[in-house]
Amino acid sequence: MQWNLLQNKDESIYRKMITFFLIVPFAMILSMKNYNMYYFVIELLSIVICLMIFLTVINSYSKSTEDHVAFLGITTASIIGFQILNIITHEGLNIFTSEIQIHSSYLLIIKRALYAIGLLSMLAILNNKRRYHFITVIYSIAFFLFATLIFDPRIINIVIENTYFIGGTSLIIIALLVISIMLLFKSKKLHKEYFYTYIGMALYAAIFSEVFYLLSNNASNGYDILAHLLQLASIYLIYNAVINTSFNKSFIETNKELIDKLSQTNDELEKEVFIRKQSENNLKNSKNKYQKLIALLPDAVFIHDANKFFYTNPKGADLLGLKNPDEIIDKNIYDFIDDGFHQSFKANIEEVSVSNSITSRGEQRLIRTDKQFVDIEIAAMSVFELDEGLILSVVRDISERKRTKNLEKQIENAIEHDKIKTEFFANLSHEMKTPINLIYSTIQLLELDDNMSTPNNKLNKKLKILKQNCNRITRLVDNLIDITKIDADYFQLELHNIDIIAIIRNITLSVAEHVKNKSINIRFQSEVEQRIMTIDPNAIERIILNLLSNAVKFTEPGDEICVFVNDNGKNLQIVVKDTGIGIPKDKLDVIFDRFTQIDKSLTRNHEGSGIGLSIVKSLIELHEGTIRVDSVLDKGTEFIVELPIKCRTDKSIIIEEYNFDRSIDKVKVEFSDIYSLGA
Incomplete structure (x- = not known):
């Protein structure tokens, strides 16, 4: 990277243009208040800038060796004298006007002409440096010619009295400036960018200045004011071009080693700044990621430190x-x-403070701001990297886990x-069955006795009552055993097709x-x-017997019980319908609950343990079926059983035929609690 004295030249040019346009209104106001003062200030500034250009060129020529820049110094030096004479001979300023017979208008024309010729000559030298001396001689002849003519009264009178001469001279100056712009474009590659820009703007300002001089018609008006301002701006832009060219190159040539070191240092600094910015961005991104990660953690x-909190994530709050x-x-x-x-927490804090590893503080209990207790477990470690004495704790709510x-x-x-x-009910059931079997065997032996065959024998009637109650106890014990097996998930269906x-x-x-x-x-x-299905025949018999037993139990003599079987191809529907006393609506939801009875009074009319329908429902569900009940009080009840129609062929299916001859015995056992039927 080439180092130079001026940075951001484009911005500098724009700032100068903005400054110029801001000065214009103030200059206009000053000229309207006191034109002579305005004229004096503008011309004096022009002299000062020209003098600065001349001195800059003299001081830097030996090092820069730029001939075209040196010629700009000659040009500005040549017009300084005419500018001074222009000020002291101006009619409004009254300085030596009676002693010196020179008109300021003529001096102003000569100054502008020499300025235009000087710019054209400078660009000609830049395009052909070998003609530097020739062009310098030509310009010097023009200067001395103009200087000689200022003392000839006849020439002065022609200039003052002939407006066409003044206008023609302005057009010639404009033509010279246009030619200068053309030469500038032609030699663009020979210029530094900033020199090209400043010289171009100076030429444009000079052209507009001549246009306004031409429009002013040698009178003090708005055009004349703008013409002087633009002339001053043009000279100032030339000064900037000279400063940037002379000092920049002179400084580089004189301090090349220093500049190289500064350039190298600047490159290293830029690289370091870039790396640092990159590190800062990476650190910032990493910080944002960790903050998001901590915010999203499920734990607090x-x-x-030992006493105060400094940070928590949303979960902690x-x-x-x-x-x-x-x-x-x-x-x-x-708090x-x-x-x-408190004591255990304080002891754990002290332990963590001296340790550099993760330490578990076990279970603690927090108090929320709403005074609720929260059971927690904590894992903590010291973070010496942040600050000595700081502790990072990760807290997990274990209240739910403890609950x-x-x-x-x-x-x-x-x-x-x-x-x-x-186990108690199972043991109780088996213990009860043993004496029942003995009683039942004794009854059977007594029935085989010939003396018991007489119908009117009172002992025979008592044996029947005893046998019926044995059946009832057997039924109750069987139900208790089945409930125990079902609850223990030990009940197994014996499936047959x-x-x-x-x-x-x-x-x-x-x-x-x-x-x-x-x-x-019963219909x-x-x-x-026929419908061949995979079922447990014993379970189906118990289901139908229980439903019919309930129907008989709550049906009056002369009423009807119907059993319907419907087959839709997917499900088999079994309906047991009676015209008995019915079930109250508020009892329908609990009819299948265990140990539930509709009539719980001690003087109830119908015996029962309240577990029959519960077993029925369990057996149906083991067949993947459903049961529901519809009932109207005093009109009857309808139980609807639905079983899926399936026919399996796997090894668990029992192939041997089912014995239907035991059905009569099962009916007697199931109906044993209906005393009106006898044994």
């Missing part, structure tokens, strides 16, 4: 019941620790209690025969004659 994060994480700053830690945990653990313990206790209860229609028909007809002395009509109807 705290930074604190939520854990303590704060609306905003910033609310925790400078708050006392022990959020349960009193019973879950307590609940699991309660569930385990309940399961254990239920297991003990189940069998005709379910035949089973339902057989059970229904057996029940009809058994209850014929109660004058209840069976089926859409299909």
Whole structure:
């Protein structure tokens, strides 16, 4: 990178242009108030700038050796004298006007002409440096010619009295300046960018200045004011071109080694600045990522010392019941620790402060702002990198986990209690069955006695009552055993591929025969004659027997019980309908609950344990079926069972035929609690 004295030249040019346009209004106001003062200031500034150009060229020529720049010094030096004479001979200023017979208008024309010729000559030298001396001689002749003519009264009178001469001279000056612009464009590659820009702007300013001189018609008006301002701007732009060319090159040539070092140092600094900015951006991005990560953590994060909090994430604020994480700053830690945990927490803080590893502080208890307790566990470590004494703690809410653990313990206790209860009922059921079997065997032996065959024998009647109650106890024990197996998930279906229609028909007809002395009509109807399905025949018999037993129990003599079987191809629907006393609507939702009875009074009319329908529902669900009940009080009840039609062929299916001969015994057992039917 080439180092130079001036930085941001384009910005500098723009600032100067803006400054010029800001000065114009003030200059216009000054000229309207006092034109002579305005004229004096403008010309004096022109002299000062020309003198600065001349001195700059003299001081830097020996080092810069730029001939075209040196010629600009000659040009400005040549017009300084005419500018001084122009000021002291101006009519409005009254300086030596009576002693010197020179008119200021003529001097102004000569100054402008020499300025235009000087710019043209400078560009000609730049395009052909070998003609430098020739062009310098030509310009010197022109200068002395103009200087000689200022003392000839005849020439002066021609200039003053002939407006066409003044106008023609302005047009010639404009032509010279236009030619200069053309030469500037032609030699663009020979210029530095800033020199080209300043010289170009100076030429344009000079052209507009001549145009306004021409429009002013040698009178003091607005055009004349603008012409003087633009002439001053043109000279000032020339000064900038000279300064940048002379000093910049002179400085570079004189201090090349220093500039190289500065350039190298600047490159290193720029590289270091770039690396530092890149590091800062990476650090900022990393900080943002870690902040987002901490904000999204499911656990609370705290930074604190032995007494105060300094930071927490949103989860930490939520854990303590704060609306905003910033609310925790400078708050006392022990305001959020349960009193019973202060000593242990303080001891753990001291342990972490001297350790450089992650330390678990075990379980603690917090107090939220809403006074609720929160069980937590903490993992912490010292963060010496941030500040000595600071601790980073990660806190996890374990309240839910502790509640879950307590609940699991309660569930385990309940399961254990239920297991003990189940074992008790199982043992009780088996213990009860043993004496029942002995009683039942004794009854059977007595029935085989010939003396017991007499119908009117009183002992025979008592044996029948005893046998019926044995059946009732057997039924109750069987139900208790089945409930125990179902609750323990130990009940297994003995599946057969069998005709379910035949089973339902057989059970229904057996029940009809058994209850014929109660004058209840039982009717069976089926859409299909046969349906082979994978079922447990014993379970199906128990389901139908229980539903029919309930129907008989709550049906008056002379009423009717109907069993319908409907087959839609996917499901088999079994409907047991009676015209009995019905079920109250508020009892329909609990009818299948265990140990539930519609009539719970001690003087109830119908016996029962309240577990029959519960077992029915469980057996149906083991067949992946459903059961529901519809009932109207005093009009009857309808139980609807739906079983999916399936026929499996796997090894678990029992192939041996099912024995239907036991149905009569099952009917007697199931109907044993209906005393009106006898044994």
